[in-house]
Amino acid sequence: MSKPSDLVQGTLDMLLLKILALQPMNGFAISQRLRQVSGDVLQVSDGSLYPALHKLENEGWIKAEWKTTDNNRRAKFYSLTRLGRRQLEKEAENWSRLAAAISSVVKLEET
């Protein structure tokens, strides 16, 4: 499957929400931004990006509208909804709790 194996399940959703929280973007721009911010660590194939976006839209966390891009082409722009913002907060919180837990477990093994 095209899901990146090294991407923790559910993380992609959070990443996408986080990216869109900054500004509305179209799909291509999102994929560029993903590469850029994660420094190629998180490889998200183009093929798996769109299903993820559609899923978020289906959940009601992001919404889409057609706009023209800087170079004057029509593209579908996604932006965060109120529900999405709440979801992001929740997931971010979960994430930091999980991360803290994991890192403490990791530390435990080292000592």
Place this chain on the structure above:
Amino acid sequence: MRAANWIHTLPMKLRALFERRRVESELDEELRYHIQCRTEENAANGMSANEARREALIAMGGIEKAKEECRDQRGLSFLESAWQDLRIAARGLLMRPGFATVTILTLALGIGACTAVFSVVDRVLFRSLPYPQDEQLVSFGVKAPFEGIEFMLAPEYNVLRTQPGPFQSMTSLTPGGADCDLTEQNPMRLSCALVESTFLSTLGIRPVVGRDFTRDDDQPKAPRVALISYGLWRARFGGDPKAVGKFLSLDDKPVEVIGVLPASFEMPTLSAADVLLTQALDESAFDRNHPRVVLRAFARLKPSMAIPQATAALQPWYQDSLRFVPPQFRAEVSLRVRSLRDRQIEDSRVGAWVLLGAVIAVLLLACTNVANLLLVRAVGRQRELAVRAALGASRGRLIQQTLTESLLLALLGGAAGCALAYLLLRLFVSIAPEGIVRLQQASLDLRVLGFCVGISLLSGILFGVVPAFTRPVPESLAGKTVRTMARGFFRYALVAGQIAGSVILLTGAGLLLRSLWRMENVPMGLEAQRVMSAQISLATHRYPDLPQQFAFYHDLEARLSRVPGLEQVAFSNSLPPSGGMQATFLASIEVAGKPKFSEGTGGMVGYRSVTPNYFPALGIHIIRGRAFTKQDRAGTESPVILSEALAAKLFPNEDPLGKTMRYTAGDAPGPWRIVVGVAANVKNNGLTSDADPEFYVPWKNEPGTYIRRAFLTFRTSLSPATVAPWVRTEIAALDPTVPVQIATMSERVSKLTQRPRFDATLLSLFAGIGVVLAALGLYGVVSFFVSQRTQEIGVRMALGATPRNIAKLVLRNVAGWTLGGAALGILGAWFCARLLQSLLFEVKAHDPTLLVTALLILLGVALIAAWIPARRATRVDPVVALRYE
């Protein structure tokens, strides 16, 4: 899916549902844009144009695949899948038009008939009367053999009034009310009711405008005041509140309007009333030794007082009042207290329950049929469901899909049922006799419709979904039909139940039809062919006394004798075969030279004033002696003609001719009368009751004669439509204000059978529906049996079974259940027939011939329904059958 999200994403889902193409093209455009951008990026990184595009596509991993995954992510929304199911269901039904049509028809018949009948019956049996706390209202009085409805003598009523015992309040009205004429610029005949001042307050009704009667209004010398109906208020005063205080001229006397009745007001007797007037009874009416005023009494029970208690509480008063009843009456009268509803629906009650029972049976038949059809269909779908399950459809999804189909069927059936209910109700109202209480107000009852649709939905859902719950058997994947014995048993039991129900319905309908036939062919003692009659009633204020009334009829007779085509023009003050003639008791008739008849009242004896032409006009035979002559109308002699029955009672084993008799009408005995003839008996009490003995007196001015209302009767060979206007013209030429009702004798007679005809028609209709449903059910089950066992039949035939053997195999299977159902039906019919007894005329409820006929009809239909598929089984080609599955 969480509720909050659901609201936010609904617009998107609806778009996905209804703008599928647009959503698809947007997805396409979105991905194309991405490929384009990626291609440009790759090109900018130095790839060749082709290379750049190829890389971009590879990165995407295939556009179609990405699209598919996007669609998957969106998932099928509930709406979308519902829509999909709906289309599948509709396609499925269209593929089996027979199944769909039969199911929808069955549902429509069940729902339609049930809703229509219940809408009618509801008004009669269940809906509350238009009075507050209507369950407290009772009608009470003395029940006597000569009067179907309880009545009160004014003096006794007056006694009770001072000690109302179990009643909060009581009131009375004068029976029959009174025709009264509005004699103003536009004369109008109105219905006036004479009531006690407590009338409205007892019923719990207040005038919408103005005031109620007070006790003072009810005094004999009080100025006359009136409450007018809402309709009259609108028609006469345009709904002006200032109408109160204005005067109406009723029968040339001024009457002050003091109030207006509510629009929904109806008399407890259900008779029409445009104006309520006070009775204003004087002291003489309350003389216990000379009762002369009869009242209808109503009362409101004290709270928590039930009718039996109230009856018991009235006993002392009743026993006391018996002292004033002539001794010969005492044994024949009784006290009756009954609810107002019972009084109103008296003769509608049994009919209404019978209809209700019949229609519920039809609804049950329809439901079992639907259940059966769906079960059969479900077995046919085992394979389809197994395939779907194997392809990954979840249990829930399968249930949703089957449910959709059942619901679609039920909704279509429900819609057809609504339409049918509407049509049936219109039909009922148009064929219904006048006597059915409140039928005109009956409208489709939405609650009932909901109930019936609900029942059928429920049966549809229940039996439609059951198969989806059972785990699909893997064998069915192979195309093998899996036989489930348990459900087979159930199906046959359903069919047996249907057959039983149909036998009951058929027997009931047969009984009613037979009774109707008897009624229509009962010998009436008169010839109705080519006889027409006109009912005339003269207004009191224009024709106050007998001489003026006789003068009117005399002039009319002279005019009509000049009209061509009318023969045997006759007048009488009543007309058979309906009741309503003047009457006295046998005990009040004296025969010269004989002791008075003294045991009890001796029963009722009717009498009529008739002109000489009365006998030839109605074709009543004079058996002995002669009919009246012209001289009898003028002379001083007082001849009388007896009916055969009366002659036998008064002069057993004697020749009555030349004997003298007299009767007492009112206070003093009438003149001695010489018997000049004996006439054949005529039905004079309706068609179903036994005829009362009667006698005829000549049409002439004698004390006690009543001719304010009279019937004109004549023979004609012309069509009624031609003659009627001529008669109207002649009457109008004399007095245009006289109301006339013209009808042929046949119409008058058939009016008497209207009610039984209505009951019989409806019950036959339902029985017919029931038989059709049972036949459909049987047909379905047998066809299913055959189709399921095609292979077995093939094997048997290959092994040498003859078509005869095969038919036997199929029919034997059905026969047991059919006979079982029929036996059950006979048992049920035996019990149900008793309930019909009171509706029957000269027919015994337990009529073996009828039962056998019903049974034969049903078995015949069952045989045909089973034979068609059985024949199909015998035509099975063994080679095809062996390869069948």
